[in-house]
Structures are given as C-alpha cells and as structure tokens.
Amino acid sequence: MESIRLSAPLSVELTLTKGCNHKCLHCYNPWRKSNNTIGNKLTIEQIDKIVDELAKNNVWHVTISGGEPLTMPNEMFHLIRQLDKNGITYSINSNLTLMTEEIADFLKEKLKLKTLILTSLPSINEKKCDEITQIDGSYQRILKGISISKQHGFKIGINIVITKKNIDDLDNILEFLKEFKIDYLSISTVIPPSYDILNKDYYLTNEDIVRVADCLLEVHKKLGIDVDSVTPLPLCILGDANKYQNVISTSCSAGINRCDIDCNGDIFACSHENTPYGNIFVEGLKKSWDKMDMWRHFQNINKECIDCNYMDICGGECRMITNTKIPQLYSLNKNKKINYSQEFNSIKIMENDKFTINNNIKLRKENFGAVLRIDYDDFFLSENMLQLYSVMKELEEFSIQDLQEFVEINENFYNIIDYMVKIGLLNQKSELLETIS
Ligand SMILES: C[S@@+](CC[C@H](N)C(=O)[O-])C[C@H]1O[C@@H](n2cnc3c(N)ncnc32)[C@H](O)[C@@H]1O
Ligand code: SF4
Ligand code: SF4
Known part of the structure; x- marks a missing residue:
C-alpha cells in the first residue's frame, strides 16, 4: 500500500x-x-x-x-x-x-x-x-x-x-x-x-x-x-x-x-x-x-x-x-460483511455523447503526470492521462469517436471516460440523459 x-x-x-x-x-x-x-x-x-x-x-x-x-x-x-x-x-x-x-x-x-x-x-x-x-x-x-x-x-x-x-x-x-x-x-x-x-x-x-x-x-x-x-x-x-x-x-x-x-x-x-x-x-x-x-x-x-x-x-x-492506542475505543473488523455494489453510481456513456472539459479546475504538473483539483477534491493523472487531457482540452467539444486517432477505444476507455465524468473533469451531453429528464 x-x-x-x-x-x-x-x-x-x-x-x-x-x-x-x-x-x-x-x-x-x-x-x-x-x-x-x-x-x-x-x-x-x-x-x-x-x-x-x-x-x-x-x-x-x-x-x-x-x-x-x-x-x-x-x-x-x-x-x-x-x-x-x-x-x-x-x-x-x-x-x-x-x-x-x-x-x-x-x-x-x-x-x-x-x-x-x-x-x-x-x-x-x-x-x-x-x-x-x-x-x-x-x-x-x-x-x-x-x-x-x-x-x-x-x-x-x-x-x-x-x-x-x-x-x-x-x-x-x-x-x-x-x-x-x-x-x-x-x-x-x-x-x-x-x-x-x-x-x-x-x-x-x-x-x-x-x-x-x-x-x-x-x-x-x-x-x-x-x-x-x-x-x-x-x-x-x-x-x-x-x-x-x-x-x-x-x-x-x-x-x-x-x-x-x-x-x-x-x-x-x-x-x-x-x-x-x-x-x-x-x-x-x-x-x-x-x-x-x-x-x-x-x-x-x-x-x-x-x-x-x-x-x-x-x-x-x-x-x-x-496511535493513541486506547484499548476501550471502538473496534474495527476487516472481515465484516459490507453492503457495497460498485454499480451504485455508474454513469451511462453512449457513443454519440458529447463531452467538454470542465475549465474550473487547477492543475499542477508532477513527475508522474499531474494533480488536479476539482472543487475540493484532488485527483492524480498519469503521464498518459495527462496527454489525453491535453488533447481533450484542445478539441473543446468532442465525442468518443473524435478521440480514436489518439487512443484505443475499448471497454477500458469507456471506464476512463465514465470516471472523468464522475469526478467532474468532463461535462457530458447525452441524448439518452435528455430523453430521460
Ligand atoms: C484547533 S481549532 C483552531 C481554530 C479555531 N480556534 C476553532 O476552534 O475553529 C481547529 C479545528 O480543530 C478542531 N479540533 C480541536 N480539537 C480537536 C480534537 N481533539 N479532535 C478533533 N477535532 C478537534 C476544532 O473543532 C476546530 O474545528
Ligand atoms: S476555540 Fe479552537 S483553538 Fe481555541 S480551544 Fe477551542 S478548538 Fe482549541
Ligand atoms: S473497513 Fe477496513 S480499512 Fe476501513 S476501518 Fe475497517 S478495517 Fe480499516
């Protein structure tokens, strides 16, 4: 760890x-x-x-x-x-x-x-x-x-x-x-x-x-x-x-x-x-x-x-x-069964969705890539993710397909986009979401 x-x-x-x-x-x-x-x-x-x-x-x-x-x-x-x-x-x-x-x-x-x-x-x-x-x-x-x-x-x-x-x-x-x-x-x-x-x-x-x-x-x-x-x-x-x-x-x-x-x-x-x-x-x-x-x-x-x-x-x-080592404090138990479904806040990303970069963020370059602050939360970007972020920034508005000359579009990439939307790095415009609302 x-x-x-x-x-x-x-x-x-x-x-x-x-x-x-x-x-x-x-x-x-x-x-x-x-x-x-x-x-x-x-x-x-x-x-x-x-x-x-x-x-x-x-x-x-x-x-x-x-x-x-x-x-x-x-x-x-x-x-x-x-x-x-x-x-x-x-x-x-x-x-x-x-x-x-x-x-x-x-x-x-x-x-x-x-x-x-x-x-x-x-x-x-x-x-x-x-x-x-x-x-x-x-x-x-x-x-x-x-x-x-x-x-x-x-x-x-x-x-x-x-x-x-x-x-x-x-x-x-x-x-x-x-x-x-x-x-x-x-x-x-x-x-x-x-x-x-x-x-x-x-x-x-x-x-x-x-x-x-x-x-x-x-x-x-x-x-x-x-x-x-x-x-x-x-x-x-x-x-x-x-x-x-x-x-x-x-x-x-x-x-x-x-x-x-x-x-x-x-x-x-x-x-x-x-x-x-x-x-x-x-x-x-x-x-x-x-x-x-x-x-x-x-x-x-x-x-x-x-x-x-x-x-x-x-x-x-x-x-x-x-580190206060007080014996009477509450007790932890790593074997306790916890109700947790990874799907609970999953976002639906569709091929035709459009994305823009959230411009209200701070970025500091680091030797591993960069660190971003979005609202009050910090996120680490690897060198590859940082490059992708720079491409997205230049494109202003883009769909997943617009990125295919820069990255391989596979399931993992959809997960990356899903993550970027979740943390607020990307804004998503989705026909599906508009229909639902
Ligand atoms: C030390 S105070 C200094 C600022 C200011 N005097 C105040 O009370 O907000 C900073 C924060 O630490 C919290 N704090 C102080 N002692 C604490 C403790 N033993 N455990 C958790 N938080 C504590 C306070 O409630 C406060 O929000
Ligand atoms: S007001 Fe803040 S600094 Fe002062 S004694 Fe209370 S917690 Fe400590
Ligand atoms: S859930 Fe796991 S990591 Fe969290 S306090 Fe309990 S033992 Fe520690």
Whole structure:
C-alpha cells in the first residue's frame, strides 16, 4: 500500500497564533491551557517568508487556523492580502466569537471572501458549550459571530467535535442548522488529545460512530447541505458503503496532499501530531514534506486496515486515533460483511455523447503526470492521462469517436471516460440523459 509522493503539499493548515480566547476541553492544542502566548504567534515578516515559500512550491490553498486567528486580525489581513497577491486561495477556521463588523467588512469588501468559514461550535446546548469552552457566554458570542458573518454573505460551516459530553446534541442538530441557516455541517468524532488520552469522555463506541453517520445522512437528506466528518468514519463500523456514500468520502490526506505549519514554523503532516518533520524557516517546506513518507506508505495505519479489501473506499481509521492506542475505543473488523455494489453510481456513456472539459479546475504538473483539483477534491493523472487531457482540452467539444486517432477505444476507455465524468473533469451531453429528464 503506497500513495504517490507530490513534489509539495497542495494545501497547508497554518497556525497563525497559539493564543485563544477559549479553552475547549477536547482541543488538541496542548498550549490551550496556558495564558502565556507571548512569542507564540507569527510576525508580519514571518508571514511574508511563509507565503513566499508556499508560492515557490506552488501550494494552492491555505487554511488559516490557530489558536484563534481572529485574536490577531491585522496579521490575518496581511496574510490574506499576501495570499491573494500570489493567487493562493484560503479559508478560515475560527470560533467566530471575535468577529466584528470591521473584520467582516474587510473580508467581504476588500478580499471578496468566497470560501467557507468553518466555525467550531462545541455544543448546540448553551450550558454545555460554555462548559466545554470553559468560558461563560461563549455560546452567545459564537451565535453573534455567525449572525454577523451571515449578514455579510459568508457561507458558514460548523464543526462539532463529538465526545461523550455532547453526543446527545445529534438528536436536535437539524433544528439548530435550520434556525441559523448553516451552509455546511461537519461532525468530527474526537481525536483524543495526546495530553489527556485516559479521559473517558473520548471513548466513543461503535454505536456512537453509527449515530454520527446517521445524523450526517439525515441532515444531508432533509436540508440538502453538504456534510462531512473531518475524522474519517470506519466503514466496517457503518457496514453499508452504499447507504453512507455521502459521509464516508473523507479519507485522511495528511502527508499526501496537505500538511500543517505551526506558528513557530514547525511542519507536521497532521495538526494533531507532536513531533515536527522540520521547520519552514530552517529547512524550507520541501525538505520537511519529503520526510513524511511514513504517511504515504501507510506505516502508521491500524493493523486491521492494512490488508482490508475496503481500504480504497474507506481510507482506514484516523491514524492519530490509531496511535493513541486506547484499548476501550471502538473496534474495527476487516472481515465484516459490507453492503457495497460498485454499480451504485455508474454513469451511462453512449457513443454519440458529447463531452467538454470542465475549465474550473487547477492543475499542477508532477513527475508522474499531474494533480488536479476539482472543487475540493484532488485527483492524480498519469503521464498518459495527462496527454489525453491535453488533447481533450484542445478539441473543446468532442465525442468518443473524435478521440480514436489518439487512443484505443475499448471497454477500458469507456471506464476512463465514465470516471472523468464522475469526478467532474468532463461535462457530458447525452441524448439518452435528455430523453430521460
Ligand atoms: C484547533 S481549532 C483552531 C481554530 C479555531 N480556534 C476553532 O476552534 O475553529 C481547529 C479545528 O480543530 C478542531 N479540533 C480541536 N480539537 C480537536 C480534537 N481533539 N479532535 C478533533 N477535532 C478537534 C476544532 O473543532 C476546530 O474545528
Ligand atoms: S476555540 Fe479552537 S483553538 Fe481555541 S480551544 Fe477551542 S478548538 Fe482549541
Ligand atoms: S478495517 Fe480499516 S480499512 Fe477496513 S473497513 Fe475497517 S476501518 Fe476501513
């Protein structure tokens, strides 16, 4: 089992500051307990150096995170301006309690923020939320931040980290999402913070995992919004790939296409790791990135997942959970029978169908071919596929027959076209589809 090694990450999560006005009980940042955050934030000069390094390595996206990035709006604005200048997109992870009209105006008017703000909401229950953040009034301030952001037209996602403390939130979440017009929901099963792994609040059971997946499904069906679990949900616990296809899509991409940069410049594959691979101010991005092969070779994966037949569609258990080695956590079983039919989302390709290339994609050449980003998903193209893609791009609109001088048209080729349509690389115009609709 091995993944391709990219020349550099496509996305990085950048910790702007370690400072935070909340002290969430579950937060993976061990320093959230300390009030001493002096020196634990990026300076303007360091931000410039980091953006230069990201641009040099052709990084596409930065998730601005922390601590709480809104504790230092001026540095955040500077970072955003620099990213804009270099054509690097960005999104923000924030608890939103410090969102003001001024900050929202800046983000909206000057920078035309199109992407989502992911807001962590520890609980939809006011008392529980304040208990988890350990700050009175935090729930009301988060709601106010959401409201200001919505008034400025931003898309708001919420991320709820599920532990035993707030799992009953799942029963009432639908109403909350409707009331506050939330655009996206992420429910992350907790990754036990390394400094508190014996805390039983983090010991989720198989039933808890199924409850999370069912809640995501229900929200997706009833509200039609995108849903996700940042922490991958093991397929052998869910038991049904077809039913849960919209919620098992997250497989871990740490070290494969993304990494994390701390505010002292240390570089990690995953933000939950404690030991860095290098430092952006010392070795630069690429050298540290190249040292993350453990993640590409799946050396740190749960033993149960190694030879599991479903690894391709499941992606395996969150590796930071695997490595906390908590015996009481939920259990995996590679021999569990899973309901899965490969036909479930097959597309009908006909000889006379016409195709065009989706122009809204990013492409970076790599030594194996190229990597593509379509919406928020990344795909690897071999050298041959890249050549085919270039031919298709030149043709503008084409049928399968138009390609016969470039490739052999056989059943496998139809499968390739089917795949390209499925991932959104090709738009399909089909008489058959038009007749059906
Ligand atoms: C560390 S926070 C920093 C940004 C900001 N302060 C916030 O809370 O959104 C980044 C994300 O990590 C999530 N997170 C924190 N601790 C976690 C844990 N132990 N397991 C899973 N997700 C966690 C938070 O919910 C948040 O969405
Ligand atoms: S608001 Fe974010 S950074 Fe702050 S303690 Fe909570 S999860 Fe951690
Ligand atoms: S054993 Fe691992 S890869 Fe297989 S279904 Fe379970 S979590 Fe997924």
